[in-house]
Amino acid sequence: MERTYIMIKPDAIKRGLMGEIITRIEHHGYKITNAKMFNMTEEVLNEHYSHIMSRSFYPEIVAYMQGGPVLGMVVEGKRVIEGMRILMGATKYLEAAPGTIRGDYSFMDGENLIHGSDSAENAEIEIKRFFGKNA
Numbered sequence: 001m002e003r004t005y006i007m008i009k010p011d012a013i014k015r016g017l018m019g020e021i022i023t024r025i026e027h028h029g030y031k032i033t034n035a036k037m038f039n040m041t042e043e044v045l046n047e048h049y050s051h052i053m054s055r056s057f058y059p060e061i062v063a064y065m066q067g068g069p070v071l072g073m074v075v076e077g078k079r080v081i082e083g084m085r086i087l088m089g090a091t092k093y094l095e096a097a098p099g100t101i102r103g104d105y106s107f108m109d110g111e112n113l114i115h116g117s118d119s120a121e122n123a124e125i126e127i128k129r130f131f132g133k134n135a
């Protein structure tokens with residue numbers, strides 16, 4: 001079965017949206033097979049977000065992602081990588097369709113509630129990064 005790395009970001013946890021997001025994932029038929037709450041270190045953030053490190057908004061993303069704990073999860077299901085990206089909605093809240101997690105609850109470009117791996121290769125890298133090689 002395909003699997004992906006999903007992370008509920010600090011804004012969602014502060015706003016009490018963790019249960020709502022988990023419910024959406026489960027109601028879509030996906031299985032959460034591992035989960036843990038933790039605080040992101042700057043070292044891990046720089047690895048996880050290496051593709052946006054050169055962007056002007058990066059310092060704000062570091063502060064945002066360290067503003068509280070995150071919930072990291074391994075989520076399994078048929079075509080779950082693509083399916084979770086659809087459930088999440090577009091990165092920027094104005095482009096995120098109604099009915100998606102970001103489209104329904106995000107109102108800022110940076111603070112967009114949830115992360116999901118964008119490819120099979122990155123899903124395995126991210127699961128290993130956050131849950132270790134035996135996950």
Ligand code: IDP
Binds near residue numbers: 057090109114118
């Ligand atoms: P994704 O989370 O939809 O995969 P990425 O391009 O991988 O989007 O960007 C990682 C994270 O960086 C986003 O989820 C968001 O928090 C932040 N980000 C990306 N683009 C912007 C932007 O233009 N302004 C502010 N924050 C951004």
Ligand code: MG
Binds near residue numbers: 116118
């Ligand atoms: Mg991404």
